[in-house]
Amino acid sequence: MNLKDKNSLVTGGSRGIGKSIAMKLAELGANVAITYSRSADAAEEVVKEMKALGVKAIAIQADAVDFARADEVINEIVEEWGSLDILVNNAGITKDNLILRMDEKAWDDVINTNLKSVFNYSKAAAKPMMRARGGSIINISSVVGISGNAGQSNYAASKAGIVGFTKSFAKELASRNIRANVVAPGYITTEMTGSLDEKLLEAIKSETPLGRPGEPEEVANSVAFLASEWSSYITGEVIRVDGGMAM
Numbered sequence: 558m559n560l561k562d563k564n565s566l567v568t569g570g571s572r573g574i575g576k577s578i579a580m581k582l583a584e585l586g587a588n589v590a591i592t593y594s595r596s597a598d599a600a601e602e603v604v605k606e607m608k609a610l611g612v613k614a615i616a617i618q619a620d621a622v623d624f625a626r627a628d629e630v631i632n633e634i635v636e637e638w639g640s641l642d643i644l645v646n647n648a649g650i651t652k653d654n655l656i657l658r659m660d661e662k663a664w665d666d667v668i669n670t671n672l673k674s675v676f677n678y679s680k681a682a683a684k685p686m687m688r689a690r691g692g693s694i695i696n697i698s699s700v701v702g703i704s705g706n707a708g709q710s711n712y713a714a715s716k717a718g719i720v721g722f723t724k725s726f727a728k729e730l731a732s733r734n735i736r737a738n739v740v741a742p743g744y745i746t747t748e749m750t751g752s753l754d755e756k757l758l759e760a761i762k763s764e765t766p767l768g769r770p771g772e773p774e775e776v777a778n779s780v781a782f783l784a785s786e787w788s789s790y791i792t793g794e795v796i797r798v799d800g801g802m803a804m
């Protein structure tokens with residue numbers, strides 16, 4: 558697999574799965590821009606690590622919820638590097654609660670950060686990708702969007718929404734040679750899942766046929782495949798990276 562000279566953007570690339578995806582794309586030779594919301598130092602560290610691999614890399618502060626900012630970010634990349642070939646919509650948050658206890662803000666924040674952001678960046682990326690007659694968009698959903706989860710109705714709705722959006726986008730843009738696919742991770746060891754208690758962790762492991770949590774790099778490998786020409790005839794697909802959890 559080779560992504561040499563491809564230009565890419567990973568939203569939320571400062572930590573966790575997004576960082577692993579950015580590093581994997583860079584390892585395969587792509588130039589990588591990452592966005593972040595608060596972690597400026599961590600984002601600059603990721604940029605340093607990517608540059609050490611011999612590719613171009615930049616970090617851009619951008620709240621993924623901000624519609625107009627998505628256009629600015631993508632224009633900046635296209636002006637700097639000439640094109641945008643790969644977009645990975647990874648930025649995401651959780652604000653868990655049971656539905657009866659969930660307030661409006663927890664609902665809006667999660668839907669806006671996880672789902673509206675995918676619309677913001679996909680729409681903005683479609684323009685340069687159409688001009689270049691090709692591109693690959695990979696949206697990070699979750700197995701929770703497929704199976705639902707008590708205490709995560711906002712998160713599950715946002716992640717299910719990503720699947721519907723991606724399939725619609727894939728149908729609208731296929732004639733322009735732009736592919737769009739979803740990666741749906743199961744339980745992956747990152748800061749997002751770091752606060753889960755031991756009992757819940759054991760329950761998750763017992764529901765996972767492969768019997769262990771996944772590593773961010775295992776998600777990144779699937780994203781790299783979908784970004785590359787190795788998946789040239791795949792669009793509108795959902796790949797679960799979940800150790801069999803949602804099977």
Ligand code: NAP
Binds near residue numbers: 573
């Ligand atoms: P994480 O460790 O909490 O990292 C989240 C990343 O998203 C950070 O880089 C963060 O930037 C960025 N971000 C958050 N809100 C943002 C905003 N408004 N604008 C721009 N960037 C923002 O999470 P993770 O576990 O790596 O998860 C990454 C993606 O995978 C998410 O979409 C998540 O839903 C999905 N996922 C994770 C798991 C899992 O088990 N970990 C399972 C299924 C799906 P800052 O550092 O600046 O805050």
